[in-house]
Amino acid sequence: MEDAIINLGGVPVYVLGLLATFCFLWGAFVFYKKSVEAHFEDEAILDMIVLGAFWGFILSRLGFILTHISMFLGHWSRVFLLNNYPGLDRWGFWTGLLLGLYFLSRRMKYKFLDLLDMACLGILSGMSLFWVGLSLVAFQWQFVLIGVLLFLGFLLFWSLEKKYRLIEWYRAQRTSARSGFVSGFSLAYLGLVFGVELIIYISVSVWPIVWMAIMVVTGLLLVYIRSGRVWSEDINSLKIWKKKTKK
Numbered sequence: 001m002e003d004a005i006i007n008l009g010g011v012p013v014y015v016l017g018l019l020a021t022f023c024f025l026w027g028a029f030v031f032y033k034k035s036v037e038a039h040f041e042d043e044a045i046l047d048m049i050v051l052g053a054f055w056g057f058i059l060s061r062l063g064f065i066l067t068h069i070s071m072f073l074g075h076w077s078r079v080f081l082l083n084n085y086p087g088l089d090r091w092g093f094w095t096g097l098l099l100g101l102y103f104l105s106r107r108m109k110y111k112f113l114d115l116l117d118m119a120c121l122g123i124l125s126g127m128s129l130f131w132v133g134l135s136l137v138a139f140q141w142q143f144v145l146i147g148v149l150l151f152l153g154f155l156l157f158w159s160l161e162k163k164y165r166l167i168e169w170y171r172a173q174r175t176s177a178r179s180g181f182v183s184g185f186s187l188a189y190l191g192l193v194f195g196v197e198l199i200i201y202i203s204v205s206v207w208p209i210v211w212m213a214i215m216v217v218t219g220l221l222l223v224y225i226r227s228g229r230v231w232s233e234d235i236n237s238l239k240i241w242k243k244k245t246k247k
Contacts, residue, residue: 019133024053027126034118040110048104055096063092094123113179117161120186124154142200146193153189157182172228180226184219191215
């Protein structure tokens with residue numbers, strides 16, 4: 001699949017790179033649409049998309065270099081030869097994207113989690129399109145399965161983004177719910193989908209499993225911390241429930 005190229009105006013473009021670019025633009029459009037609906041400034045959102053893309057590319061390339069260091073060690077000019085030595089790391093890309101979003105949100109005095117909720121919808125939509133697109137380039141049922149799972153997650157959280165502030169469990173005793181619901185559950189869901197990916201490709205090893213567990217636990221913790229619930233009260237409620245069940 002790495003050798004599959006198409007020709008646009010005499011310039012060779014790797015299909016995976018073109019597909020990734022298109023999916024990023026689609027995810028950026030979803031992020032832009034939701035952010036505008038939430039009354040963020042157009043110019044600020046476009047700046048975040050551009051900066052996120054820049055740092056996403058830089059860190060994704062750096063991540064690929066670090067995970068394939070033997071290819072570049074002693075031949076550092078290969079870092080810049082993207083045609084001859086192509087490769088990007090998806091985790092590096094998402095890290096760079098989120099870092100760009102974080103720093104610009106701080107500079108423009110926006111709440112990071114407000115924007116992250118919108119960004120997660122864009123990430124899920126872009127990733128689902130990417131995996132489905134892969135199945136068109138080189139069909140594998142695994143690509144379709146992962147793409148469908150991500151798309152279903154996107155539809156679910158797109159719907160919940162409009163409703164979660166009314167969920168009594170999440171809002172608890174607060175007069176209004178805080179953002180972070182979509183971000184937390186999206187992170188946990190992406191962790192579960194990553195686990196499915198590991199299983200169907202039979203590439204289960206220690207560090208990927210640890211990373212998957214971190215994503216799931218961190219996502220769920222984020223939802224709980226951002227909710228209006230109080231840990232001590234929930235513990236007491238659990239104790240009372242256990243006493244009643246014993247009776």
